[in-house]
Amino acid sequence: MIVSSTDPVATSTKKTTDSNYYQSVDGFNYPSDDHATPNASDTLNIPAGYLFSFNANTKKMVQGTAPDESIDQSRQINTFHPSTADINAKVNINNISTDQQRQLSQYAANLVNDLRHKLANNYPYTQDLTVTDRALKAATDVAIGYNNDNWDFTKKGGHDVSVLDDVFAANSFSAYGENIAGSLLTNSYINGPVTMANVKESIYGAICAMMFDDASSDWGHAANFLGIGFDSSAKQEFGVSIDKMGQIHFEIYQ
Numbered sequence: 001m002i003v004s005s006t007d008p009v010a011t012s013t014k015k016t017t018d019s020n021y022y023q024s025v026d027g028f029n030y031p032s033d034d035h036a037t038p039n040a041s042d043t044l045n046i047p048a049g050y051l052f053s054f055n056a057n058t059k060k061m062v063q064g065t066a067p068d069e070s071i072d073q074s075r076q077i078n079t080f081h082p083s084t085a086d087i088n089a090k091v092n093i094n095n096i097s098t099d100q101q102r103q104l105s106q107y108a109a110n111l112v113n114d115l116r117h118k119l120a121n122n123y124p125y126t127q128d129l130t131v132t133d134r135a136l137k138a139a140t141d142v143a144i145g146y147n148n149d150n151w152d153f154t155k156k157g158g159h160d161v162s163v164l165d166d167v168f169a170a171n172s173f174s175a176y177g178e179n180i181a182g183s184l185l186t187n188s189y190i191n192g193p194v195t196m197a198n199v200k201e202s203i204y205g206a207i208c209a210m211m212f213d214d215a216s217s218d219w220g221h222a223a224n225f226l227g228i229g230f231d232s233s234a235k236q237e238f239g240v241s242i243d244k245m246g247q248i249h250f251e252i253y254q
Helices: 068-077 098-119 133-148 161-170 196-212 220-225
Strands: 002-005 052-055 060-063 129-131 176-181 236-242 248-253
Touching: 052 098, 068 196, 098 129, 098 133, 098 196, 098 236, 129 133, 133 161, 133 236, 133 248, 161 176, 176 196, 176 220, 196 220, 196 248, 220 248
Parallel strands: 002 176, 129 236
Antiparallel strands: 052 060, 176 248, 236 248
16 A cells, blocks of 8 residues: 655636636646647656656666755746636536546546656556546545545545545455645635636646655655556556545556
């Protein structure tokens, strides 16, 4: 079992009449474009001196030490880009559709997989995150469990391990890992309806923070996302879900 978590930090309140203007809901101090474009896309860029690197001899990812300069640079080279379609697509976090859940899960998987490939020079040191129906259902069950327990991880002091273990057992997985991002998608944090762009920005900022500024959690989020500790030869099923508190769950299963 591998579990980790992260917290939000800040937000924005700028207003405009531009129909393509995007109001950032960043909670992790990673920047966002304030203008949506039709073909927007996102990637994760590796800062100089990044503490994780690929050992070409052992064919494994190794962990070093992260200088402050690397963390600072990560905030300068990683920016969220909203699309015009996403700023107009509403998301009901209390009743997210399967199609939207799949789209968000694939968005997150693409970001993580791309970073893995960059770090390893495209060597397949571990299996890619693969969005599957089983993982989507399991991630949904995790969110339902957190809802039933009213589990705000920032107040409870960690993950709802009982729920995670129950979902794990019910699906006969051999391993699991959860990363969880704080409550960014509630009315107390966002003015007006939540959009697909809001959710993607929260996912983007959370993954950036987990990958590039995770010293306070001993880099456990990054290790999860990089597949460290998992069976490198086994399929990694992946799903994202959102609970009623606006917490985003990133679930990895084997």
